[in-house]
Amino acid sequence: MAEKLMDIKDLKVRFKTEDGFISTVNGVTFNMNEGETLAIVGESGSGKSVTSLALMGILPPNGEVYEGEMSFRDKNLRTLxxxxxxxxxxxxxxxxxQEPMTALNPVFTVGYQLRETLIVHFKMTKQQANIRGIQMLELVGIPDAEKAMGRFPHQLSGGMRQRVMIAMALSCNPRLLIADEPTTALDVTIQAQILTLMRNLKEKSNTSIMIITHDLGVVAELADRVIVMYAGEVVEEAPIYELFENPLHPYTKGLMASIPKVHDVVDDLYSIEGTVPNPANMPSGCKFHPRCPLADIECTKIHPALEYVNEGHAKRCIKV
Amino acid sequence: MLIMNEKEVAESKAVEDKVILKVQNLKKHFDMTKGLIKKTTSKVRAVDGLNFQVYEGETLGIVGESGCGKSTTGQLILGLLDATEGHIYFRDQDIAGMSQQELRKARRDLQVIFQDPYSSLNPRMTVEEIIGEPLVVHGLAKGKSLRQEVVNLMKLVGLGEHQLKRYPHEFSGGQRQRIGIARALALKPKVIVCDEAVSALDVSIQAQILNLLKKLQRELGLTYIFIAHGLPAVRHISNRIGVMYLGRMVELAGRDEIFERPLHPYTHALLDSVPIPDPRFRKEHLLIEGEIPNPSNPPSGCHFHPRCPYATDLCKQKDPAYEEILPNHFVACHYPLLNKNTNVLPS
Structure with missing residues (x-):
């Protein structure tokens, strides 16, 4: 049994707005093991990114964790x-x-930013940091790494910037790498390069990866285990093969049927009716019931719990 | 023999009759200027010699990565940009050489659906005004008949009459895209250019809009030029797919043919890069070295040669011709992958 890296229990996050508090993460529970790659899948408004920001302790000023537990290794993140x-x-x-340009400082060179991280966190000398920086750029497949150290972010292409971001993120040997839509802004051939890079990193190092995405293709390529989120809740959790072979929740099934697939072309796609609910005005009972083909009167009243049906496979639905 | 020939002539004529749009040697070069006097320092060859036809009632998908010129191509077809060279025949008229006044008329038949339903709808206009505007501008309806026409259009795209007086911000992304589609349909166009029309939408909404576009095509006999970078959506909706690289069409074929037998090394790598949403089909991708070169300074000969694993001296020197080397399968490559298994689909 792999060691537990992180544990989130019943996490709730809310934002203060002009109309009072709006809760966007409503009781999220999951954990991660060392060396594992976990994908969190959901559409906009599902709470997948907010969950990761809460975990990192970088929620915007109007956001707060107001309930639940978060621990990382032996640390309680809520009291840190x-x-x-x-x-x-x-x-x-x-x-x-997703967009490395917003995370890189435009007025400093790549080398300066890489070195800074290493000097601050490992108390390295400038020279040591420089050597390590070049090694990191080589690791993520940047050609002519020494020259690249002297470049400014705007002089690099989108794919190269994302590589620099990954190099910076990995330079401190993190236990956990959180990647929020890391390839969404990239062209598909560059996406393939970055996914291959992440897959290699996963094999070579023991870094755990949490990948947050809406793209089931990316999930299928990388993840060991998947969490599907809808309206601020986990609606299904399963190991990767199990999820794709035997999806249980009607939302997961709908999501899988509604994406066009290059290897399986159908005349009309399945479509999930309606839209994601507004967090200020959540439906009663099961939050998916207004869009669910299986919903009946019970679903409008009962808020289902996340139940395990077999080893590692859980669903939040009373109809399946 | 003679009879056969006559039959062949008749068949080829029948096909010829169905061509609704014909693009010939189309070029668009943008001048890059520098300094106060705007001295031209270089040219970006955004579109550099395109040839293709679009048949009535089909969906032609155009795919390619950033900077390949696919959106510029769409804007040229719509007359939103002036071509530097070449022709765009819509039926028998050349859009590329038209005056603004003539263009205005032609635009009734050529409409567009944009990517971003947030920025393409005027936030100060009601849905009724947005959808009705083209009808008013072209003097086609007013008063009660205008209202009726707008209501009909809204129903066609799955919106309700009760939403007539609402403003764009009151709608979700998918509904806004429906408003954009209703407006594009108002003038009963023949051809609609869909420029990344579903790219900004959530997956469950994307399916709704793709289904709507297909339904409208069946009911109204529309022709689509579907420009997008998302390959699964393009494969889903298109009859034929063209692949662009650095301003040129490198390959064009039927939507199954191009996935099962890509002939251009770029097409092969591009289509192979698409992640397949099924972990059983995990594989090593064919990776293309390097990045797309700057279009203001494209490589000599075949634009793809610096990244191509099969390139030779010939590729560096000579621009390959764009030819129909298999029936209805066009490719621009000196060494098309004819005797290789290039099927990118999992079996």
Whole structure:
């Protein structure tokens, strides 16, 4: 049995708005093991990104965790001081985002930003940091890494910037890498390069990866285990093969049937009627019931619990 | 023999009759200027010699990565950009050489659906005004008949009459895209250019819009030019697919043919890069080295040669001709992958 890396129990996050508090994560529970790649899948508004921001302790100023437990290894994240959180973020958890341009500082060179991380977190000298920086760029497949150290972010292409981001994120040997839509902004041939890179990293290092995406193709390529989120809740959790072979929740099934597949072309796609509910106005009972083909009167009243049906496979539905 | 020939002539004529749009040697070069006096320093060859036809009632998908010129091609077809060279025949008229006034008329038949339903709808107009605007501008309806026409269009795309007086911000992304589609349909166009029409939508909404576009095509006999970077959606909706690279069409074939037998090395790698949403089909992807070169300074000869595993000196020197090397399968490559198994679909 692999060692547990992280545990989230009944996490709730809300945002203060002009109309009062709006809760976007409503009791999320899951855990991660060392060396595991976990995918969190969901559409916009599912709460998948907010969950990861809460975990990193970088929610926007109007957001707060108001209930639940979060622990990382032996640390309770809810009581962690700002200073300890900052150390944790650099040394043990790092994150890469969809648009690397927003995360890289445009006025400093790639080398400066890579070195800074290493100098701050490992107390390296500038020279040591430089050598390590070049090694990191080589690791993520940047040609002519020494020259690349002197470049500014705007001088690099989108794919190269994402590689730099990954190099920075990995430079401190994190236990956990959180990747929020890491390939969504990239062209498909560049996406294939980055996914291959992440797959290699996964095999070579013991870094756990949490990949947040809406793209089931990316999930199928990388993940060991999958969590499907809808309206701020986990609606299904399963190991990767189990999820694709035997999806249980009507939302998961709908999602899988509604994506066009290059290897299986149908005349008309299945479509999930309606739209994702507004967090300020959530449906009663099961939050998916207004869009669910199986829903009946019971579903409008009972809020189903997340139940395990077999080893590692859980669903939040009373009809299946 | 003679009879056969006559039959062949008749058949080829029948096909010829169905061509609704014909693009010939189409080029669009943008001048890059520098300094106060706007001295031209270089040219970006966004579109660099395109030839293709679109048949009535079909969906032609155009795919390619950033900077390949697919969106510029769409804008040229719509007359939103002036071509530097070449022709775009819509039926018998050349859109590329038209005056603004003539273009206005032609635009009734050529409409567009944009990617972003947030920025393409005027936030100060009601849905009724947005959908009705083309009818008013072209003087086709007013008063009660205008209202009726707008209501009909809304029903056609799955919106309700009660939403007439609402503003765009009151709608979700998918519904806004429906508004954009209703507006595009208002003038009863023959051809609709869908420029990344579903790319910004959530997956469950994307399916609704793709199904709607297919339904409208069946009911109204529309022709689509579906420009997108998302290959699964393009494969789903298209009859034929063209692949662009650095301003040129490198391959064009039927939607199954191109996935089962890509002939151009770029097409092969591009289609192989698509992640398949099924873990049983995990595989090593064919990776293309390097990145797309700057279109202001494209490589000599075949634009793909610096990244192509099969390139030779010939590829560096000579631009390959774009030819129909198998029936209805066009490719621009000196060494098409004819005797290789290039099927990218899992079996």
């Amino acid at each position: 001081s700002k200073k300890d959180y900052r150390a944790l973020r650099g040394n043990e958890i790092s994150m890469i985002f």
